[in-house]
Amino acid sequence: MISSIRMALTAAFSVALLAGAPAHAACESPADLNGDGVVNGSDLAGILAQWNNNSGPADLNGDGAVNGIDLAALLALWGDTGGACGSFPEHWIDGTNCGGDPAIQIHQFNDDTFILRQSLCTNFEAPFIYLLFGEDKVLMEDTGAGGIAIANAVYDVIDQWLIDNDKETIDLIVGHSHAHGDHVAGDSQFNGQPNTTVVGLSTSAVSSFFGITSWPTQIVEYDLGDRIVDVIPIPGHQAAHIAIHDRATGLLLTGDSIYPGRLYISSFSQYFTSMQRLQTFVVSNPIEWIVGTHVEMSNVPGQQFQLGSTQHPNEHPLELAPAILDELVSGLEAMQNNPHIEVHDEFVIYPF
């Protein structure tokens, strides 16, 4: 009996490994058949109810039969609650209600992850800002385009998180997707604040802070305390540009390098190489969503809001499926001898 269970487990495990690439973050455990957030007795009952069926959700390894292998796979995942994923808002502030909307929309993606959007009413760039809480540090990506009390908003979020998590303090690390003005304008509000470190803007400052010794080819881990992010140099839009992969949520923060809008490329060859490197990373790591720092496309494929427009009715969602990177790299490859502006459904390649 024990050996047959072990064989079944081994078989299930190898199947799971085979099915692993390209991986998705486990927002919901595959064995959570009724979607109640945990693998438990009700899912076991679900497997037994479908025993000997040819397919269906209880056929966890997809071999066309609900059998002992699926049972073993479910037992191996007993108690699994899936990854710490989260959700995006129904609606981001889009500049169409300046009297009613806040200057900064604060969206709680999950318990430990916040996405902020600066209002289009305050600056047409309307950048997105990210806060990732670990046990010891909270990593902030970008400080906005200026003209907003970003530090007040962020320290309020931190204070509430500390209360919710029964903690006294946490260190705030203010980093940046890249050094352009619409992502760093709020830095001065954080300089000299307690428990706060503002990362410098140059390539060498970014490298030395995260411990990158071989820019831009080296990918390094940065630990926030029980929450590791991967820092990936991706110069091309701007020299000190990085992507951040959050293992806890499967979010890949791509700054101005990939988002639903105009992908401005200052060095085509650097950008092309960076996007190829990112594509390689995405194939071998569990990415749920690519999220950048602007939205400039409407939800009509190929339709952009004009540069400088302060209203974005019917915006494209912030998040992009990871496969977008394949479309981008193919597009770059096809034009590498003749870089030019090219409109795709969800982004615009924009060498300049």
Ligand SMILES: [Zn+2]
């Ligand atoms: Zn920007």
